[in-house]
Amino acid sequence: MHTAGEPTRIIWEGIPPLTGALLEQRAQAKSQFDQFRRVLMLEPRGHYDMYGAILRPETELVASGEADIGVLFMHNEGFSTMCGHATIALGRFLVDVDESIFPRRKQLKYDAASGTTALNLHVPCGVVQVSVPTLESGKSDPSRPVSFISVPSFATAISLEVPLSEKYQWPELKGRASVTVDFAYGGAYYGMISSEELGFPGGLDDVKLQEMDIATKLLKQAVVANPDLEYLTKDILTGKPGFLYGIMITDRNLGQVDASEGSAASRAQLDATSEETGLYFFANQQIDRSPTGGCVAARVALARAKGALSVGEKRVYNSLVTRAYNGLSGFVGSVFDEAEGDRGQRSVRARVEGYGYYTGYHSFVVEKEDGLGVDGFSVRDITL
Numbered sequence: 041m042h043t044a045g046e047p048t049r050i051i052w053e054g055i056p057p058l059t060g061a062l063l064e065q066r067a068q069a070k071s072q073f074d075q076f077r078r079v080l081m082l083e084p085r086g087h088y089d090m091y092g093a094i095l096r097p098e099t100e101l102v103a104s105g106e107a108d109i110g111v112l113f114m115h116n117e118g119f120s121t122m123c124g125h126a127t128i129a130l131g132r133f134l135v136d137v138d139e140s141i142f143p144r145r146k147q148l149k150y151d152a153a154s155g156t157t158a159l160n161l162h163v164p165c166g167v168v169q170v171s172v173p174t175l176e177s178g179k180s181d182p183s184r185p186v187s188f189i190s191v192p193s194f195a196t197a198i199s200l201e202v203p204l205s206e207k208y209q210w211p212e213l214k215g216r217a218s219v220t221v222d223f224a225y226g227g228a229y230y231g232m233i234s235s236e237e238l239g240f241p242g243g244l245d246d247v248k249l250q251e252m253d254i255a256t257k258l259l260k261q262a263v264v265a266n267p268d269l270e271y272l273t274k275d276i277l278t279g280k281p282g283f284l285y286g287i288m289i290t291d292r293n294l295g296q297v298d299a300s301e302g303s304a305a306s307r308a309q310l311d312a313t314s315e316e317t318g319l320y321f322f323a324n325q326q327i328d329r330s331p332t333g334g335c336v337a338a339r340v341a342l343a344r345a346k347g348a349l350s351v352g353e354k355r356v357y358n359s360l361v362t363r364a365y366n367g368l369s370g371f372v373g374s375v376f377d378e379a380e381g382d383r384g385q386r387s388v389r390a391r392v393e394g395y396g397y398y399t400g401y402h403s404f405v406v407e408k409e410d411g412l413g414v415d416g417f418s419v420r421d422i423t424l
């Protein structure tokens with residue numbers, strides 16, 4: 041499937057044996073079956089920017105009734121903790137399949153008044169509540185957006201001066217030895233920086249993709265290597281050092297996209313008070329085609345912490361792709377409610393809306409004689 045152009049390869053058969061709690065299953069996937077991820081994400085079957093979701097029908101929260109099904113997310117580098125675009129796609133997929141793929145499918149509740157089906161999805165960062173537009177036939181409705189309520193999300197640092205020693209400086213800084221960055225959590229940790237601050241005054245209207253790739257890679261490395269900044273990405277459950285998923289370059293100066301009259305994008309604009317465009321580099325410098333649902337939750341929490349968004353107020357979030365298509369499939373983010381995070385932080389739960397669509401059905405083959413294709417590779421990594 042794809043959500044605003046970002047792929048989700050949903051794996052529902054042929055999965056290696058993963059057992060125990062969802063985070064144990066994730067640890068096993070990482071340590072014992074990473075080749076499975078590389079085969080499905082990288083070349084020759086995938087590509088550098090492929091994304092995937094592995095269905096996990098049995099988890100501890102499915103057993104306790106808190107969730108209907110679990111899922112693991114994967115990308116070009118490993119297994120992430122949250123993924124909004126995949127959650128949106130999965131919402132439709134899980135409503136459309138039968139019990140052979142989703143054993144608890146029949147237990148999902150359909151609300152006739154709103155024409156939606158509620159789904160509690162156990163993802164590595166917690167449970168997200170997904171609302172899936174559903175037709176009377178029981179199938180998902182592609183003409184209306186899927187939405188989800190995020191896990192408690194919060195700002196970890198506002199306008200933080202990140203020092204950049206010489207080895208982490210990029211040319212567009214023109215000798216500056218620090219940049220100002222916001223950090224927030226939305227199921228994973230994200231760094232947010234404006235394009236001007238990153239050294240690109242032309243913003244996201246004049247994208248210098250390769251240069252921005254280098255700049256965000258160095259910025260991420262500088263944050264991760266700095267022990268004074270470890271607190272920014274503390275694992276939410278254990279308090280141990282966590283990870284920075286990626287860097288979002290933002291541009292709020294672009295203004296509204298020119299949405300065609302009567303389109304979903306123009307309806308979203310009428311409902312929203314502001315609009316923002318972003319370009320997200322994550323994992324091993326993968327580029328998100330979508331406006332990044334998990335990071336929309338983090339950006340909503342950040343805007344709330346800055347006093348820039350009230351409860352229920354909507355903001356439209358575009359990616360380069362949705363912007364190029366006049367706002368088609370842009371995400372809408374808002375504060376659903378205020379909450380306390382697991383570690384007592386002032387948090388919000390964000391509501392994120394977007395559209396997911398089917399692209400096809402695949403059966404992948406791995407022949408044991410195929411030396412090269414029994415694993416995954418990427419041209420970009422070979423040529424670096």
Ligand SMILES: O=C(O)[C@H]1NCC[C@@H]1O
Pocket residue numbers: 046091120122123124125126322328330331332333334335
């Ligand atoms: O929508 C999201 O949250 C994401 N898309 C790819 C990278 C992130 O997981």
